[in-house]
Amino acid sequence: xxxxxxxxxxxxxxxxxxxxxxxxxxxxxxxxxxxxxxxxxxxxxxxxxxxxxxxxxxxxxxxxxxxxxxxxxxxxxxxxxxxxxxxxxxxxxxxxxxxxxxxxxxxxxx
Numbered sequence: 001x002x003x004x005x006x007x008x009x010x011x012x013x014x015x016x017x018x019x020x021x022x023x024x025x026x027x028x029x030x031x032x033x034x035x036x037x038x039x040x041x042x043x044x045x046x047x048x049x050x051x052x053x054x055x056x057x058x059x060x061x062x063x064x065x066x067x068x069x070x071x072x073x074x075x076x077x078x079x080x081x082x083x084x085x086x087x088x089x090x091x092x093x094x095x096x097x098x099x100x101x102x103x104x105x106x107x108x109x110x
Contacts, residue, residue: 006045007103019044061086067097076102 010016023040026032064083069076078100085093 006042006049008041008045009101009103010045010048011041016044016048059088064098074104076100078102 011020020041023032023037027034027037062080062083062085064080066078067081068079071077079097080100081097083095083098085095087093
């Protein structure tokens with residue numbers, strides 16, 4: 001693996017947490033070394049970041065009330081209430097509250 005580091009935010013997705021749970025179980029059962037699990041998670045971070053940046057073309061717009069925002073360690077966090085999303089296909093979705101985490105578009109270490 002190269003020297004580049006990738007954000008680990010996708011590890012909190014359902015796919016990422018399921019992968020981590022599976023790797024933890026394999027380590028607990030002594031069927032995998034922890035170093036291999038770390039390498040697998042690093043590959044997961046890279047693969048997901050690359051796929052999302054290259055393959056996802058969908059767009060949406062949203063409107064809501066900004067409740068809280070903060071900037072720490074080059075990461076923006078926004079809490080938005082009473083939000084309305086409008087998708088490409090004109091579908092509308094609403095939510096009481098969402099949290100948006102925004103990282104620098106360039107990879108860490110670049």
